[in-house]
Amino acid sequence: MGSRLTEKGYVYIVSFGALVLASILLDRWELLLLASVFMFGLFAVAYEQDEPEYSISVNVSHDRCFEGEQVLLEVSISSGSDIPLLEAHILLCDEENHVISSRQLSLSMRAGEIRNFTFRVNMPARGMFYVGDTVSRSYTRSGLKSFGDRVWPGEACLVYPRPEPIRVDWGLAARSRQHVGECPSRVPGEGLEISDIRAAMPGDPVKRVNWRATLRFGKLYVNDSTRDRNIDVVIVVDGLADVGTSPSTYLDCASRAAASIAMGFLENRDRVGIVRYAGAVDWAVPRPGRNQLYVILDRLARLYAVQSFVAPNMRLLPRSVLPPGSLVLVITPLLDDRAIDMIVGLAARGCNPMVLYVSPIPFIEDQLKDSAEDQLAKRWWGLDHKAKLKKLRALGLQVAEWDGNGSLDACLSHYFGGQGFRSAGRSPWQSASRGGWA
């Protein structure tokens, strides 16, 4: 790594030159004597030592975590020779190498000395982060020359969106599948959901006897039940546009919502898949199990808005990605008209999508001024989105409105929940989903 003069070195040169010039022009030798101090200082540069030998190693405790969690970063600096002054910047960078956070270390080390530092890094948002990238610069003893900048790579850490547990009794319109799950099907069989009471037949197990009815009518009666089966759920996340500032952008909130919904269904042993509708369509085929949760979280962690003029074609999706009769949930801010075309296309395909509309207005609320123009633009924007929602509802689609901050559980229960959860008017649940109970 090459050496270069520091700002102090340039000050020495300019001071020396100016004083010598002044002494010649003014014919005052006192100024030359004053300049001699800087001259001797500059002579020392030629005899400075080479770049000091040192190495920096970085160790990160986890290579993946959930947003808001902390990882431990251990930085070890070992010197092979005396280092008068070492300046090191420990960086936390995002996927595009923007510096999110940096801490500076300024050290003076002797030969053979090892210094260890530990940092507790708060992972602010979902995404891929590079933790512990270090840029170092060493100075010579005079401080007139520096060596650098050397870059020591850190380690990558993938931060998943944090799912919230949701307990929604979905009024499901999906077709049940063959595998055992938590959703009652329309076919009678073994299950927890009681569908009917009938007279006992030979071969009925004793555990199914309804003793209350039997005692009342004097004949054996048994309970009938419906089979518990699983369903296919496909979550489509619209990533055509993004608004807001991290970690509270639309895509951050949409990722958390998608992760929560996926976790809720996967806990019920359903099969869940995901489609990223951003630029090019990308997907994960519906599968059950814990591994599938991490597959979905992985894709959501890497979800970014892709600016493209090409409308991604949902018709190219394989049948296995969007199984017929599956429950399709589209999360969208309706910022791009291509999203509406996509929803209509899904409906035409027979998927009967449910739409979770995440309003983009709250994400830029703090950037809006109180001026009449801004308020007018906000009002116009709100009316435009209302018209879009009305258009979707006119097509017979179920649309839920969520502001990204309130309770997702309450919002989904209100709009998509079973009979016991719904309400016609503006309920406290809905108020909660808009950010508060009041």
Added chain:
Amino acid sequence: MRKIDWLRWLPAFLCLLVVICVVGITPTVYVMIPAAAALALSLWGTVAANFKPFGWSSACVLTACALSLMEKRPVAWFEPALMGLGVICFLGAAQINSVYQRKDVSPDLMEGFEDKAACLEENDAQAEQPLIDSAPAVRSALAIGAQRAVAIVFAAMAFSYMFFALAGVRAKQLEEGFFMMMLGTTVIGVSIYWLIRLAAPDAYKKPHR
């Protein structure tokens, strides 16, 4: 380890010392104006933790020193060298200060500890003050500044003394002047060579050269 707050005011303090000396010797308006400007710039540099105001401040201090030396007064032979020493000490402290005071970006996202046990222990006293790596400032300031400053000022003083000695001889004949010039050049050259070797002991740490 805690950050030493007074260390950041050290360059301004050194600047103040030089300015007081210069203004005390020659209390004229032409000296006081650049001296005041130098002090203001050094304070600005301290607050902003930036080396550039210190650079301009050193220019103002040197201007004040130069104007003081050009006043019609008897100048001691060691005076220019001591003035220069004050300025290079001021610049050295300012450089270290500007390196140490570099701003962190969102430091709340990365809390640093030199002791791993303190990092893992939430209620540890160090966890409340998770600042690191500032105590070596004094050590590095001494390591960087002291040896060089002493060597440089000795060289400058020798040079000044030689000049004043030559002026004291008042050699009027050409031959004497030429002889004194040759003698002075030889002495100065040898002095510079040995003083620089003394000032740069790292040069001896190259066994293959």
